[in-house]
Amino acid sequence: MRNPYSALLNHMRTQGSKNNTPYVQIGLVVSLNPLTLKLGDLQIGKENLLAADYVLPNYERKINIPTTPASGSTTEGSVTSVGVPDGEIKFTDGLRVDDLVALIPTLDEQTYIILAKVVSP
Template structure:
């Protein structure tokens, strides 16, 4: 018999995760139009970028990204560097 409290907590956790906005992530530019976030490579068809950065990002650059609500499309917010 399943513990109803465990099931309730699991349900609350799952529903809460569905409604949380995505967090800002760091990615590394693989090419000037492909960014790698963890094991996922995102290409230009799924990326949006401020016009200022177009043509200015290079392989190895670290960028801050934000996933859109569909979690399939990403916005590159900025190039970032360590201090």
């Protein structure tokens, strides 16, 4: 005799798991050009990846370091203040082969987002 509640319970499990929040996974950078990651046995190419901008090479940010008093001298004379009121900083490094990255899949699990490079403390 078949349990009449089995089908209902299976349906509830399937439907309940549909909207679970995706979980963070750890991927390994296996190639940079083109960017390719390995997640377990799954190889993920750049067409299925999005990345946080700061993990990519040549990432630029605008900076503003307010002028502050300073003392010192140069060959041109004395220094009385330093600051960078409107500048840019460029990080030339990015991901490297064998780096570990935190990945999260989109809900359909067709695209993975690189959240950050991760390291062991």
